[in-house]
Amino acid sequence: MKKKSLFNKSQAERMKEISENVLDLDTLDQSVEPEEVEEVEEAEVEVIDTPPPSADGKYNEMLDKYQRCLAEFDNYRKRTSKEMAARYDDGIRAACEKLLPITDNFERALAAHDNKDDSFYKGIEMIARQFDSTLTGLGVEPIEIEAGQSFDTNLHHAVAHTEDPNFGENAIAQVLQKGYTHKDRVIRHAMVKVAN
Secondary structure, eight states: OOOOOOTTSOHHHHHHHHHHHOOOSGGGGSOOOGGGSOOOOOOOOOOOSSOOOOHHHHHHHHHHHHHHHHHHHHHHHHHHHHHHHHHHHHHHHHHHHHHHHHHHHHHHHHHHOOOTTSHHHHHHHHHHHHHHHHHHHTTEEEOOOOTTOBOOTTTEEEEEEEOOTTSOTTEEEEEEEOOEEETTEEEEOEEEEEEO
16 A cells, blocks of 8 residues: 655645545455555665764864863953952042042142141141042052143143243143143143243
8 A cells, every 4th residue: 555645735635635544444464465555665775985083083073172161251250350450540530530629629728728827728738638649549659840841741630831031942831720630541631831
């Protein structure tokens, strides 16, 4: 008995075909004739000249992939930690930039007060020192400038110009506002008056 393929047919056709192929109890004792058996063709075997990869080759390939993955993860970890440190430093710079006008106001208040023995002056001076030490603890340093020092565009911001024979070409005549740095990056440029 030749079996038909049940694939690619609708559900109803499949059910009908299955019911037709169900054997009766009477046909169970009949033997199958050799002619009715469908011969199966021998499968063609393709011969491959190259031998299959050995276990050592697979191991070396997997080891190489593992080492590359490990190195990539290590690079990712280092890069992430550098980015986190940079974000932390950027946060300190941004916060300190907002606090620098308070330091300027302390310096103006101390410069405007005449009586240095007054308790009010001493209190303001102590608060200013405490504020400066807090900024120093965060790594914020003032840009040190002396009169006569040459003008540097990386550190200084020129807001005025004067002719003065006591100073050389592009020399700083006066500091109008202090500048500050954090880890060799400028938070605020120093405002200066440039001579000649």
